[in-house]
Amino acid sequence: MLKNRTDKPLARLVNQHQQAQAGQELGRILEVTKGSHWVVELFQELLLPQQVLLASPEGTTKPWELNGLTNLQGTVAKPCQPGIYLAPWHKGASPQTRILKAR
Numbered sequence: 001m002l003k004n005r006t007d008k009p010l011a012r013l014v015n016q017h018q019q020a021q022a023g024q025e026l027g028r029i030l031e032v033t034k035g036s037h038w039v040v041e042l043f044q045e046l047l048l049p050q051q052v053l054l055a056s057p058e059g060t061t062k063p064w065e066l067n068g069l070t071n072l073q074g075t076v077a078k079p080c081q082p083g084i085y086l087a088p089w090h091k092g093a094s095p096q097t098r099i100l101k102a103r
């Protein structure tokens with residue numbers, strides 16, 4: 001282990017853009033179906049509508065208004081508890097895009 005440094009943490013496996021925004025994260029986009037919906041996982045309770053930022057794994061950010069989330073049973077949720085929801089599809093997001101608090 002000392003010779004080949006297998007116990008050393010691998011910094012190259014960490015996305016530097018996402019690591020810098022770790023404390024502001026409200027949720028994450030898990031899946032994107034073009035023209036249909038996004039599957040969103042929320043980590044905190046939110047009241048809708050709410051202005052948020054979408055931070056892609058590449059490091060770009062884009063403002064977005066989070067509204068109209070439906071739970072997996074198909075009912076619209078206004079106060080959203082932590083969990084998994086469906087959001088209407090909009091261009092500009094990919095899987096693993098983080099949902100951040102707007103500044």
